[in-house]
Amino acid sequence: xxxxxxxxxxxxxxxxxxxxxxxxxxxxxxxxxxxxxxxxxxxxxxxxxxxxxxxxxxxxxxxxxxxxxxxxxxxxxxxxxxxxxxxxxxxxxxxxxxxxxxxxxxxxxxxxxxxxxxxxxxxxxxxxxxxxxxxxxxxxxxxxxxxxxxxxxxxxxxxxxxxxx
Amino acid sequence: xxxxxxxxxxxxxxxxxxxxxxxxxxxxxxxxxxxxxxxxxxxxxxxxxxxxxxxxxxxxxxxxxxxxxxxxxxxxxxxxxxxxxxxxxxxxxxxxxxxxxxxxxxxxxxxxxxxxxxxxxxxxxxxxxxxxxxxxxxxxxxxxxxxxxxxxxxxxxxxxxxxxxxxxxxxxxxxxxxxxxxxxxxxxxxxxxxxxxxxxxxxxxxxxxxxxxxxxxxxxxxxxxxxxxxxxxxxxxxxxxxxxxxxxxxxxxxxxxxxxxxxxxxxxxxxxxxxxxxxxxxxxxxxxxxxxxxxx
Numbered sequence: 259x260x261x262x263x264x265x266x267x268x269x270x271x272x273x274x275x276x277x278x279x280x281x282x283x284x285x286x287x288x289x290x291x292x293x294x295x296x297x298x299x300x301x302x303x304x305x306x307x308x309x310x311x312x313x314x315x316x317x318x319x320x321x322x323x324x325x326x327x328x329x330x331x332x333x334x335x336x337x338x339x340x341x342x343x344x345x346x347x348x349x350x351x352x353x354x355x356x357x358x359x360x361x362x363x364x365x366x367x368x369x370x371x372x373x374x375x376x377x378x379x380x381x382x383x384x385x386x387x388x389x390x391x392x393x394x395x396x397x398x399x400x401x402x403x404x405x406x407x408x409x410x411x412x413x414x415x416x417x418x419x420x421x422x423x
Numbered sequence: 424x425x426x427x428x429x430x431x432x433x434x435x436x437x438x439x440x441x442x443x444x445x446x447x448x449x450x451x452x453x454x455x456x457x458x459x460x461x462x463x464x465x466x467x468x469x470x471x472x473x474x475x476x477x478x479x480x481x482x483x484x485x486x487x488x489x490x491x492x493x494x495x496x497x498x499x500x501x502x503x504x505x506x507x508x509x510x511x512x513x514x515x516x517x518x519x520x521x522x523x524x525x526x527x528x529x530x531x532x533x534x535x536x537x538x539x540x541x542x543x544x545x546x547x548x549x550x551x552x553x554x555x556x557x558x559x560x561x562x563x564x565x566x567x568x569x570x571x572x573x574x575x576x577x578x579x580x581x582x583x584x585x586x587x588x589x590x591x592x593x594x595x596x597x598x599x600x601x602x603x604x605x606x607x608x609x610x611x612x613x614x615x616x617x618x619x620x621x622x623x624x625x626x627x628x629x630x631x632x633x634x635x636x637x638x639x640x641x642x643x644x645x646x647x648x649x650x651x652x653x654x655x656x657x658x659x660x661x662x663x664x665x666x667x668x669x670x671x672x673x674x675x676x677x678x679x680x681x682x683x684x685x686x687x688x689x690x691x692x693x694x695x696x697x698x699x700x701x702x703x704x705x706x707x708x709x710x711x712x713x714x715x716x717x718x719x
Contacts, residue, residue: 261430280431280474302425303462310530316502317530322461326431327454327476370530391613392528 265329269294270338278325284318285309287325288335296336296365300394307393310366310373311335317373317392336365339372347413348372351406359397366393371407381411426464430473437564437593440477444589445566447473453591454478455498455539458531483538483593486512493519493557493597497538501526504537515600516557517708518624522549522606528614538592541577544584547617547641550595551578552606555638555646556622557597565590581644601626601634603709605701608640609693617641619690621673621697623705625656632656637669639694642677649673652698661710666702673698 261280266273269292276291285302288294288311300306302321309320312334339346345353348371358364367390374389375381386407390400432447434440444451450472454460463469477483483498488511495504504512505523512519526532526540526549540550541561554561554574561572566589577585586592601624608620620640626633635656637649652672659665674695679687 261428263431279428281426281428283425303465304458304531307528307530313534316533318534319458319530321425321465322457322534324431324457324461327478373533374529388613389529392530 263326263329265326267292267325267328268332270334276325280324280326282325283321284311284313284323284325284328284333285320287328288320288333291325294335294337298362298365300362300366305394306363306366307370308363308366310369310393312369312373315373315376317370334369334372336368339368348375348406348410351410352403355402355406355409357398357402357406358395363393363395363397367395367403371403371410374407375411375414378415379411381408381415383408386411425467426461427467427470429464429471431476432473433476433479435479435481437480437483437591440475440480440591441564441566441589443475444591447475449588451475453539453542455542456500456535457539458527458535459539459543459545477591488512488514489596491515491598491600493600495537495595495597497536497541497592497594499537501532501535501537501540502529505532515602516597518556518604518606518622518705519553519597521708522553522622525549525606525608525617531614537595541595542584542586542592544578544580544582544645545616546578546581546643546645547608547620549606549608549620552620552622552638552640552646553597554578554595555648556604556606556624556636558599558636560596560598561592562594562596563587563590564593569593571596578645599624599634599636601636601709603627603705605705605708607697607701607704609697619693619697621694621701623698623701625705627661627706627710630660631658632661632665633658637673637698639673639677639698642690642694647676649676651676656702661706663703666699669702670695670699 288297298308300308304319304322311320386404452471454474454476483496485496487494493516501523540548559574561577572585604624606622608617610617622638625635635653637652639647652669656669674691677691
């Protein structure tokens with residue numbers, strides 16, 4: 259008999275009640291139960307980072323967390339970034355700096371970078387490079403990704419400063 | 424869906440974990456950060472009949488100083504240690520946040536736990552090496568209460584520990600604070616399992632090295648101390664020649680065939696280089712002396 263659990267997930271601000279088999283990963287839950295196919299699955303064992311999402315604001319590999327573990331927690335996926343048709347600042351910077359080519363890894367990189375940016379980093383390019391080394395991209399050579407993240411970090415720091423003044 | 428089916432249980436207190444372990448028997452595994460267990464389940468190298476999720480357990484996420492001990496709760500995430508800057512860590516345990524940066528990558532560090540790593544006992548895992556470097560004690564909770572196991576006895580071999588069936592790790596107590604310490608490792612890519620690792624810790628008193636520990640990783644099924652190399656540095660001048668000789672002894676101590684993979688001579692070479700560099704880094708970061716004498 260399947261080991262099933264009733265769980266409540268908050269994904270991008272919306273609540274969902276689901277019955278999940280315990281072995282269903284959070285990545286499969288998002289894609290198959292909620293139809294949020296923006297989160298991509300690459301290796302499914304925690305190496306490639308394509309499935310990175312935010313769990314209570316922290317970056318996690320959604321293939322290494324079970325859906326049932328997210329019960330009562332907040333999940334943020336790439337679908338939560340844009341406002342309608344308007345891409346957020348990070349997505350626009352990725353586009354501007356050619357931080358993507360085929361785009362398969364992009365949702366994971368965006369969520370990884372959002373987690374990093376939420377810590378209000380100084381974001382020198384070396385540190386950014388270390389952060390994005392968590393995920394695999396085989397198209398861009400990372401340069402455009404590093405430039406996009408570094409630029410947005412500076413912009414958001416500037417805005418935060420203005421807001422405090 | 425990749426893992427085999429399992430029963431999912433959630434625990435809210437350490438006592439509940441122990442009760443569930445007793446009830447479910449040896450086919451049940453504890454799920455903490457899941458950064459090693461879940462990949463193994465996705466590969467179906469591991470197929471536990473039941474998982475006990477301890478993430479909801481409260482009161483096991485802390486970094487606390489008790490005299491000369493730094494006590495780290497089992498559910499403390501690697502990331503929490505990495506970003507810790509308080510005096511309780513800085514004073515004698517500064518190597519911990521620096522070494523935590525070697526662990527996998529950011530999303531691994533924000534999810535994986537110190538206790539999980541100690542229980543998993545990978546011979547190249549940073550926490551296992553740091554536990555031996557700082558003579559840690561592992562506190563486990565079982566049916567009959569807690570007991571404390573010295574790290575020397577805890578790591579018994581590749582992915583095996585002295586934990587008894589039904590016991591869970593609740594705390595790691597790092598001991599012997601020292602000013603000079605470093606952990607260095609080498610892997611083909613940043614974040615991979617280390618091919619070899621070397622950790623050193625010591626104090627400098629009256630321009631002599633004291634209280635010296637050297638730990639090697641990746642050279643056996645568990646982290647190894649190198650007493651002969653420690654004895655050489657003990658009481659010696661903190662100088663490049665001292666580090667070089669210690670590195671030579673450490674490299675020579677690596678036994679052929681003990682490594683999980685890779686070339687023996689290569690690993691020996693890495694151990695020598697990493698040991699020497701670890702001594703340099705430890706001395707430079709732990710003293711105000713600046714670069715060690717004898718280095719061009």
